[in-house]
Amino acid sequence: MSLFNSAFDPAHEAALVTGAGNGIGRAIAIALVGEGVRTVFADLHEDRIAAAIQTAPRPELAVPWVGDLASREACDALLAHAQSTVGRVTHFVHSASPPRREADHAMAVDDDIWRRMHAVNLDAGFHLARELARKLIAAKAPGSFLLLTSLHAGTPRNLPHYSTAKAGMAMLVKELAKSWGRYGIRVNALVPGAVAAGGFVADPALAKHIPLGRLGNAEDLAPMALAVLSNKLSGYVTGTSIVVDGGLSLTNWFVAPELD
Ligand SMILES: NC(=O)c1ccc[n+]([C@@H]2O[C@H](COP(=O)([O-])OP(=O)(O)OC[C@H]3O[C@@H](n4cnc5c(N)ncnc54)[C@H](O)[C@@H]3O)[C@@H](O)[C@H]2O)c1
Numbered sequence: 001m002s003l004f005n006s007a008f009d010p011a012h013e014a015a016l017v018t019g020a021g022n023g024i025g026r027a028i029a030i031a032l033v034g035e036g037v038r039t040v041f042a043d044l045h046e047d048r049i050a051a052a053i054q055t056a057p058r059p060e061l062a063v064p065w066v067g068d069l070a071s072r073e074a075c076d077a078l079l080a081h082a083q084s085t086v087g088r089v090t091h092f093v094h095s096a097s098p099p100r101r102e103a104d105h106a107m108a109v110d111d112d113i114w115r116r117m118h119a120v121n122l123d124a125g126f127h128l129a130r131e132l133a134r135k136l137i138a139a140k141a142p143g144s145f146l147l148l149t150s151l152h153a154g155t156p157r158n159l160p161h162y163s164t165a166k167a168g169m170a171m172l173v174k175e176l177a178k179s180w181g182r183y184g185i186r187v188n189a190l191v192p193g194a195v196a197a198g199g200f201v202a203d204p205a206l207a208k209h210i211p212l213g214r215l216g217n218a219e220d221l222a223p224m225a226l227a228v229l230s231n232k233l234s235g236y237v238t239g240t241s242i243v244v245d246g247g248l249s250l251t252n253w254f255v256a257p258e259l260d
Contacts, residue, residue, distance in 0.1 A: 023197025193245025
């Protein structure tokens with residue numbers, strides 16, 4: 001049987017994707033539905049969710065949920081909604097994140113923006129992952145979780161609320177992967193480069209720093225996300241960060257040689 005023909009087992013697997021209304025989360029949620037996986041599309045914006053589901057190849061497998069993941073009550077409402085609509089969630093993708101604004105530098109970012117960035121990325125990511133894992137462990141079912149981190153988990157971004165939230169998520173991935181590996185729950189990070197989506201205002205001039213010569217788009221992330229989520233394709237992969245950046249992270253003060 002071909003490895004790639006059935007990367008998922010839709011009879012026993014279901015997914016929950018946060019930030020599914022736009023960008024990378026949306027591309028991953030749409031790709032999961034395309035593989036026949038029942039998927040909860042969770043986002044702050046109802047209109048975005050509706051538009052995402054409308055373009056999905058099999059919209060009947062997509063379940064919308066609208067709410068603000070900065071709130072613990074909303075996270076619990078999402079968990080209850082997922083349980084009642086798709087049943088046990090085996091695949092969790094955490095892509096929701098407030099937009100970053102260049103104006104929120106170290107001397108300007110206010111408490112509310114700081115807290116919100118951490119609440120949505122790190123606190124909601126941890127709470128949702130832990131509650132989903134509880135159910136999987138109780139049922140002795142395997143799972144695969146993917147958290148969207150950033151190259152700025154390790155290098156400054158001039159936005160300390162963002163980089164510290166992502167650094168926390170990067171460590172969370174390692175903690176959870178180590179704790180839950182024995183239960184068959186894999187936890188990994190997906191690290192995008194410069195991807196022209198809602199969360200990042202892309203300057204086309206950046207392309208010259210990217211070895212593959214262009215900015216990324218959300219659809220560049222989805223195939224790798226599915227490969228890492230799939231227990232069939234990546235069953236022995238956990239606790240790691242998968243970088244999908246066109247080589248952006250190779251950039252330093254040495255310019256690549258001209259060869260022609
Ligand atoms: N785009 C990039 O270049 C890039 C680079 C590195 C990391 N990332 C990370 O990848 C993820 C996706 O990025 P993107 O550019 O696709 O983002 P995006 O802004 O296009 O999409 C994020 C989605 O999350 C939703 N969201 C925001 N706050 C929410 C909340 N409180 N509750 C529920 N939903 C909420 C938004 O409505 C939006 O639809 C983010 O975690 C981001 O930090 C992106």
